[in-house]
Amino acid sequence: KYAENMYYFSELALTLNAPENGTAPTDSRRRPDQRLMENGRWDEANVEKQRLEEKQRLSRKRREAEAARATEDGTPCDPYKPLWFERKKDPVTQELAHVYKGGYWESKEKQDWSLCPDIF
Numbered sequence: 001k002y003a004e005n006m007y008y009f010s011e012l013a014l015t016l017n018a019p020e021n022g023t024a025p026t027d028s029r030r031r032p033d034q035r036l037m038e039n040g041r042w043d044e045a046n047v048e049k050q051r052l053e054e055k056q057r058l059s060r061k062r063r064e065a066e067a068a069r070a071t072e073d074g075t076p077c078d079p080y081k082p083l084w085f086e087r088k089k090d091p092v093t094q095e096l097a098h099v100y101k102g103g104y105w106e107s108k109e110k111q112d113w114s115l116c117p118d119i120f
Contacts, residue, residue: 022108026083026116052120083115 017038019029028034033052036045063080070077085098107113 022111024104024107024116025113026119030120032120055119 017029017034019035020027023029031052033045033048036042036048067077067079082098084100084102084104086101087096088099089095090097103115107115
């Protein structure tokens, strides 16, 4: 209803970022800066976005430091791995692709998000 007043987006496009109960704490729809922006609280959204970006930078620096230490020590370093996907070679294209490896829907059903990192 009234989609023509919403930048001519379709109803689907307008609802793609709508909050949904029971999603993982890492779901992008839970981004606090996005929620603030959508509620018209622009100044707060910008401050929150800066906080999130700094948190991401610190996390990346920690991973890079761990990798550097592992290289110096000669110990194996486990690089960042996605929680619900794994990189595999596509049998048709022979290119690396991220393929769903399972676990998300089971975690959602149980509402057990203990494996999810604190990204927000």
